[in-house]
Amino acid sequence: MNKLLIAALPLALAACATGPAYSPSAASGAAPNLTHSVVLTKLDSPWDMAFLPNGTMFFTEKCLGLSVRKPDGAVVKLLGMKDAQGYAASASDLFCEGQAGMAGVAVDPNFASNRFIYVYSSSSLTAPGSNRVMRMKVNDAVTAVTDRTDIVTDIPYKPRASDHPFGGPGAHNGGRLRFSPGDGFLYVTTGDTHNGAGPISPTLLAGKVLRIDRDGKAAPANGAPAGFDPRIYTYGHRNPQGLSFRPGTNQAFTAENGPWHSDEVTALVPGGNAGWDPRPNMAGRGACPDNYCGYSPNQMGAMDPKQRAAFMPMTDTTTYPNAMKPAWNNDGLSQGMFGATFLSGPQWKGWDGQMIVGLTGIGIHGTPVGNRLDLLNIAAHGTSATRTTVNLPMPAARFRSVVQGPDGNLYVAVDEGTISRLTPN
Template sequence: MNIRAYRPALAVAALLASTSILVSPALAQRGTNTTTLSHEVVLSDLQDPWDMAFLPDGTMFFTEKCQGLSVRLPSGDVVALLGMQGSEGYASTAEDLFCEGQAGMMGLAVDPDFEDNRQIYVYSTSNLVTPHTNRLLRLVVDEDFTGVSDRTDIVEDVPYKMNPTDQPFGGPGAHNGGRVRFGPDGYIYLTTGDNHNAEVPQSPTSLGGKVLRIDRDGEGASDNAPPEGFDRRIFTYGHRNVQGIAFHPETGTPIVSEHGPWHSDEITVLVNGGNAGWDPRPNMAGRGDCPDGYCGYEPNQTEGMNRFERAAYMPMTDFETYPDAMPPIWDNNGWSQGLANAAFLQGEAWGDWDGALVVGYLGIGFGGTPIGQRIDVIELDTEDGISVADVTEMTLPMDSARFRSLVLGPDGALYAAVDEGAIHRLSPE
């Protein structure tokens, strides 16, 4: 097995001295696949499915980035509920919602009290104001699942990248985060991205590059503890582009999965008020000026540095500047392969993987080359529950794909939305 440690032992010891997060002294290893999966395609011919959310009876809401919100009923029938600009066949259309680049209709969550209030929450890009913003919408689903109503924008001011000439990396609509999940504490957690704007991740007022923790009306949780002067909705800050968040099934601890730049996809245990340490501003951590004022891709690959040298030059978690930053419990061995989503497996049918974290990768390299498109099973230490004991690449019963969303269904199966236009169901045989 190839040892895949997130950080050398001496660095781990230094981090433990400055943080309450415990990291197992055992190195995370590549394990052997021990679970055989059965597979079925739940939906196909979709356009960039982005996220899913379930009711206990198997009703599945899902979003398509450039189309809108739909629901698949237990009968298998699909109802198109809320469309975006240019979409057709939906019960209603919100003309201010649009897609561009990586942006559009993204994350989705069902209210835990849905049976009583019929509420769901959708994160989408809107042009109601200029500059455009990302918004979290609260919607009420009709009793017969034929439409939605009573739209309320409970978060209106997550920044959106408009003009690519101001910051050329990635084009317009880049780095929005976008995952929406209810935590076991009853609060909504919303992940956001840095928009390729160097000032955003460490900004006390911008909601980009953050994890928000809010109530159903969009107000910050009463016990959020960001630094003085920060927006009270902020739970953690200093993030690059978090697209995965899941909660430990026993402790409720929030854990995020995050895209790296040219290196270092990361998994991090969140601490209330914590700094994830991403700061792409010029002249930080000993760097000089950077092209277009954004150091997030410095130095580029043509300079001959290997992935570890690049990670040291432009760290995802900058401990030199922020020694108290939240340390990742795992990174992708110096690689960036588009770590996009996270969920916990639960149920005896998963065997040794019951309680393990699964993460999916988009896995597109430079020039569009597919690399690392996979699902990893991250087994956590049974003693502390937050350090990595083993990492196993899941053997898939279908072709590899860009895994955009992983969600555990009420039937105990793992549902995977892939950019290639389908939602798959994976279950242990």
């Protein structure tokens, strides 16, 4: 076996810091009081949001498409998926199925000059389907998108299979897009698609974080091992759906869903291995259903600590001693970790510089329901954190995305169909 697939690179967390150590504002250490206002309602599974400096908000709905909310509150439907109605333009190849559909959206840092936005979506252009990153140009009136260019076309998609023992089509689909404020490159998260070989594969873009330029080409100094696709920044992931950058250092962090245990928040380093390897015959494993050991052994008793200790680890530091160690693992539970952002600005008082992450647990197999926002005070070295659960000013819901807007407030999208604004006071 290729030794590059057995051990991660011995990377120091400091290697990816691009600026001085972050020092939050000198504002009060007290927590802010939050007020709540609804921005949009009657949406269909809103998945992500991205802002222009003037407050214009692009947002995606998983099974409908891309829309924009203008500063005056007017909403324009820009690009619809297959069979979606009322959009200025449509794309018949874009579809939703299971967990997959139209997901992440990001605004180019140079939008004022190039008018580019980027969207992650599932497409039928290649059999049996793929996920792709699309670049589009927004007109001056922000009423239409044109010049679609698919800059990444080979992110795996899980197709329908009648004999698959777990998970439906489109499962473990990744899909978060974020530009780093430090290096200006686009980071893309991908899921393992229940493919045991995917996360550690040097060529499959499954279970990875990509770091690319505006044309989809590999960014320099990604650091992946020799023989890996040069677009790969980190590998060995399960299903990262949160991605954010720590203010001051601009180090990337992922928030990732665990296999009925151990959701994880992890500081990324160039070429790093996150330690998820669900292949059979690894570390003494035997055969697994469909060559995927990600639920081994049977995890129906996920709340039993003795049984949980025998589960395949989310971060396998026995096989990969140099794997990136998570800052937080949700107390060893999996409740669906989606969307993460670092709060920034004196209005956040004692929360300034901390990460907020959304959980959308459904309480399967005895795991308590999540449906909350957690605040993580992550240590400077990135391998430990303390958690505070946010006292919400509105009913808890299945949080899908959390984004700090240009007004300094926090915007949250929930599966139940709303996007709301949380204002600190």
